């Protein structure tokens with residue numbers, strides 16, 4: 001067994017300075033083998049395999065593309081092909097076309113093995129060698145770690161140990177699912193283990209929110225329109241509110257979720273990413289390190305919350321029984337596989353402060369919860385009120401608000417005050433809307449479609465860098481520590497509501513939570 005160590009530099013791994021400027025996003029990705037560890041799991045079946053089918057349908061996969069699934073289940077290639085077919089038929093966003101699906105399945109293979117067992121990697125190395133030989137060239141290799149996080153370090157170690165971390169003439173990349181560690185210390189240790197084997201440019205840490213069209217559009221709206229830049233600061237913006245409400249509960253994931261909770265599951269990654277994109281300085285180029293560098297600056301500028309101030313900045317909640325969308329649902333503690341002693345939060349509300357010249361004094365409110373009244377992810381930017389209102393008695397004038405609705409109804413709206421038609425000067429709030437569906441007459445691709453394509457191309461712009469994930473944990477860890485030291489249970493809210501009443505206590509005077 002040979003042990004790979006990361007090279008000082010790697011010409012074939014070098015990222016293009018600006019993939020868009022170089023037109024690389026228009027080219028099909030280079031010939032590649034995608035290896036999915038955890039190939040029979042929930043994420044693979046519901047998201048990754050359907051995403052591959054949809055890319056195949058659009059002709060966006062490499063001309064030569066092969067998939068190898070790795071899991072411990074004893075399956076033949078044909079047995080796994082049947083599983084892939086079923087997953088695609090059940091979960092693809094478009095009904096599968098037999099010709100496209102059959103062509104994809106011909107290039108699907110399977111290796112049985114435990115993630116910590118040498119045999120699996122010997123079998124995998126042999127398969128990979130056969131595919132290279134059949135292609136007559138070394139193919140790029142993308143290892144996708146769709147496994148429980150406890151295996152991430154071990155799998156990367158085995159990849160290195162079996163000489164699979166790199167080779168001449170082709171690129172090797174490793175995509176790592178979330179959560180990247182469960183504490184700051186674990187994340188640091190995982191980065192250390194991963195970077196012992198791989199060069200940072202080979203590591204693609206996934207945050208699927210970055211693959212959402214509406215999230216990328218935030219970058220476009222902010223940095224391609226002169227309209228926003230002059231007002232995007234403390235002089236004009238009064239507050240920012242980021243909400244990720246979910247109607248769903250545990251969906252059979254109690255084993256994972258009860259050990260994680262809402263703060264680790266959504267805030268540490270997805271919601272901090274939204275905050276960064278909203279708050280970051282304009283990057284000099286739309287390239288991985290320019291964008292990630294700006295995000296890291298924001299994360300490092302988020303004020304750490306002192307333990308004795310925690311109650312003024314953080315609220316944790318847990319759903320009780322209730323009804324969501326007309327369905328009666330049990331309390332979190334009565335969900336299957338949740339231990340009776342659980343103190344896991346299913347709701348979080350935070351007030352964060354970004355200590356920069358641009359954002360000093362502007363509260364960033366973040367809120368997420370399971371079993372809320374409905375699914376809604378949005379960012380609401382509330383502007384300062386006008387300094388002097390000349391229309392006395394003309395009705396209420398609310399401050400302007402720009403709302404980016406990330407999902408499910410993808411749109412951007414700007415709330416303005418307008419004159420009600422007729423005599424006098426009566427004012428009323430109205431909205432100007434930009435809806436994706438209406439403007440582009442197409443449905444957005446799934447986030448995983450975009451992210452898999454980018455990983456195949458080697459574009460890490462929408463993936464998280466080592467220092468970034470560490471900076472995210474540094475924001476979250478003091479809150480986790482404070483909650484761990486506090487024996488009181490999370491505040492209860494009824495399933496189907498907008499969360500616990502206690503979320504009000506972190507609002508600055510005059511601010512209010514938007515309805516979900």
Ligand SMILES: NC(=O)C1=CN([C@@H]2O[C@H](COP(=O)(O)OP(=O)(O)OC[C@H]3O[C@@H](n4cnc5c(N)ncnc54)[C@H](OP(=O)(O)O)[C@@H]3O)[C@@H](O)[C@H]2O)C=CC1
Nearest residue numbers: 038039040041042043071072073114115146147177178179
């Ligand atoms: N599911 C989701 O909606 C989401 C998941 N994620 C992340 O994706 C990753 C995968 O999650 P998910 O698919 O839900 O997990 P699952 O538990 O459903 O799947 C795990 C996969 O790993 C295999 N496996 C487990 N243990 C071993 C082992 N020792 N050796 C070899 N194979 C093994 C399983 O095979 P077997 O069937 O034999 O057990 C299965 O294929 C996690 O990091 C999760 O946090 C991220 C966002 C959403």
Ligand SMILES: O=C1O[C@H](COP(=O)(O)O)[C@@H](O)[C@H](O)[C@H]1O
Nearest residue numbers: 178208246248265266270377407
């Ligand atoms: O990462 C996760 O995200 C989903 C929510 O994703 P979305 O794309 O549907 O908004 C969440 O339900 C899950 O608990 C979490 O692990």
